[in-house]
């Protein structure tokens with residue numbers, strides 16, 4: 133995937149993040165410096181498989197929890213919250 | 216292993232494990248034979264709702280007695296049993312169902328079970344995600360939820376601490392005359408044999424009137440706070456359940472993990488474990504009707520299990536007249552998690568000659584013995600109040 | 606796709622919509638996932654799959670200037686190292702668990718596949734990082750995210766600092782859908798005949814679920830399956846010899862990258878095995894099998910449905926992980942709630 137120069141603006145935990153078009157939400161979350169979720173015992177977690185299998189990259193997008201961020205491309209204005 | 220025991224318990228589901236614990240703690244030399252893993256049968260499939268039910272006075276007496284026993288045990292249960300007194304809300308859609316709420320409250324009160332009537336607003340506050348408007352609900356605060364497989368394992372560990380022995384995986388192929396025959400052709404001798412094989416009990420003793428009644432469940436990912444009490448519909452009043460037909464009802468449960476467990480269905484005549492798409496679908500449509508937001512939740516697993524159903528919806532607890540060495544602890548239908556502890560008390564009382572705290576009469580297997588119908592039973596049991604429970 | 610409610614119908618979810626697709630022929634091409642083996646610290650952010658990091662980088666994760674350790678096993682490691690290096694990452698080490706001896710043998714067998722061999726050499730050339738054999742990570746540390754990885758070979762242990770550890774122990778075929786449909790599985794693979802037909806009528810399977818053989822093999826199988834499904838059996842037959850020839854590569858892959866039994870000792874009692882439910886190794890090893898362990902510890906009960914920990918448990922404990930049911934993948938409750946096949950009887954009952 134070639135990186136386009138057109139930036140997409142979204143928020144991660146309320147903070148604005150600017151990413152290249154085509155960037156996955158998982159990458160945007162990592163760029164923002166946040167882990168994607170807290171595990172059942174409270175550990176910080178980040179994407180593992182990058183291909184929709186492991187569910188470590190789950191975040192809430194526009195209020196809907198448990199979205200696999202590695203499978204979703206950033207859209208302008210998305211409100212992403214780590215879990 | 217000693218080859219002669221006071222008691223041989225066949226089956227280590229929650230009922231067998233509870234019986235073993237009670238027997239061992241009363242000093243009986245007890246062995247449990249399990250064909251698979253502890254708590255891996257219906258116990259691994261059940262919802263784990265510890266609930267007082269009032270289909271009949273006998274059912275009320277047994278469930279109430281057993282719920283008390285659970286409440287007393289609660290603080291000793293390990294964390295993985297996930298015991299939580301979340302209470303039950305019997306939800307009423309309309310005025311007709313509110314009548315049932317009031318009737319139920321009176322019946323519970325007569326048995327000393329406290330309950331409260333919630334009006335529409337109070338219900339909305341208690342469960343903000345339920346469909347609106349609802350007429351109200353009956354809140355039974357003392358009902359609880361557990362995770363049954365770990366409860367069975369803990370009961371079994373307790374039994375072993377009291378001296379019981381677990382033997383398995385070994386299947387029992389025959390019981391009678393103080394002997395238990397195993398699939399490896401060996402034999403165990405016991406003064407008494409307790410058959411606690413759940414829905415498979417009739418495979419050992421074909422004359423027992425126990426039939427398999429299949430149920431489906433669905434569990435979601437974690438959505439803490441979406442549901443706070445076990446929610447059960449009272450809609451069976453109008454849906455004119457024919458007991459020959461498959462039926463579904465709204466029955467959802469908050470797990471301690473934050474997951475939502477969605478039930479429930481009942482089917483006779485389907486003895487395969489496969490998940491049936493049309494049943495799951497009908498069940499979830501019902502759930503969405505009552506709890507519209509559940510549709511947007513992620514469902515991570517579905518499964519099925521078999522209840523051991525009897526013709527009169529009461530369990531078979533006590534001596535089996537067909538053989539003086541055999542006792543039955545089966546036929547608990549959709550309430551075996553709840554009534555396991557009471558069942559164990561009644562069985563141990565019978566074995567030790569102790570007087571039971573409640574009348575044992577309604578549960579004695581003898582009630583079916585000698586009747587023409589013992590080899591099986593018609594699908595239509597006598598009139599019953601509630602088909603909605605898990 | 607998450608269900609196969611009846612012959613000739615599959616149920617799928619697209620966005621938030623349920624789709625019901627009727628088919629004359631169904632070709633399963635569900636691919637493979639990486640095998641992840643637990644070791645102390647492996648759940649730290651910054652540790653991901655080898656293919657995982659590659660996919661993340663392609664998805665826009667900047668790796669430029671980042672220190673990356675690539676570890677695990679299989680030809681994928683070199684490819685991933687080359688890909689992330691091309692994006693500006695500084696690959697500090699490539700750790701292949703298989704011994705050098707196996708790799709030399711593997712290269713020898715690849716002489717018959719010059720293109721593949723050349724690709725491997727090109728990849729190796731593109732990355733100037735040291736490559737170690739018989740080497741794997743034994744511990745990762747960091748405060749909230751990965752900082753250091755301790756690596757071992759038979760002769761030594763040492764610690765490197767890095768931003769990413771890309772670690773995958775080769776591939777596990779995704780056979781869940783095939784299992785759900787009832788296709789016969791042999792040795793963990795979907796059993797197919799020469800025309801890629803499974804044991805279930807009208808259902809074919811191609812690619813990694815029938816054997817881990819890389820992209821070329823998958824393409825050939827896809828061609829056979831496509832032609833066979835279209836009824837062009839003669840045409841399909843022309844690809845069969847090429848597929849047969851590739852089987853040598855499949856075998857060579859399997860033999861060269863067989864996992865060192867020492868890897869079973871990587872996890873300590875406190876190491877998490879099931880990442881969805883945070884179940885540790887010490888709690889699992891008391892059980893006799895997958896079902897018992899699952900019921901008692903919740904291992905494999907999370908949303909990944911045991912795809913990660915189940916494969917690890919098969920290797921660690923020799924357990925047999927079974928029990929695929931619809932939905933083969935988590936889907937919305939609403940998607941399960943609308944089946945067009947609801948029978949009259951059920952509707953009345955509800």
Ligand SMILES: Cc1cc2nc3c(=O)[nH]c(=O)nc-3n(C[C@H](O)[C@H](O)[C@H](O)COP(=O)(O)OP(=O)(O)OC[C@H]3O[C@@H](n4cnc5c(N)ncnc54)[C@H](O)[C@@H]3O)c2cc1C
Nearest residue numbers: 226228230250256257258261262264387413430551552553
């Ligand atoms: C969908 C569903 C929901 C339910 N929800 C609830 C609920 O919310 N609350 C509630 O109270 N109850 C509920 N139940 C009912 C409850 O699950 C059962 O009544 C209870 O688990 C029965 O326990 P058991 O020990 O008798 O049977 P099981 O758990 O089935 O145990 C029987 C054991 O015997 C073993 N066995 C059988 N035959 C042999 C043999 N020949 N040799 C050796 N071993 C043998 C089996 O391997 C098994 O482990 C539900 C049931 C279902 C299906």
Ligand SMILES: Cc1cc2nc3c(=O)[nH]c(=O)nc-3n(C[C@H](O)[C@H](O)[C@H](O)COP(=O)(O)OP(=O)(O)OC[C@H]3O[C@@H](n4cnc5c(N)ncnc54)[C@H](O)[C@@H]3O)c2cc1C
Nearest residue numbers: 606634635636637656684782811812813814818819820823
């Ligand atoms: C990250 C990675 C990098 C690789 N790099 C190389 C390389 O450089 N060279 C090489 O030779 N091999 C490489 N391989 C291996 C190579 O990609 C595979 O051999 C080849 O892609 C196999 O093709 P496939 O069609 O079987 O599976 P895949 O290409 O994995 O395709 C499977 C597809 O099925 C879909 N799918 C899975 N389950 C479902 C479902 N339930 N419903 C709907 N769709 C579903 C997936 O989303 C995916 O799109 C790599 C593998 C991976 C995982």
Ligand code: FES
Nearest residue numbers: 182184186187202
């Ligand atoms: S990173 Fe594994 S599912 Fe997204």
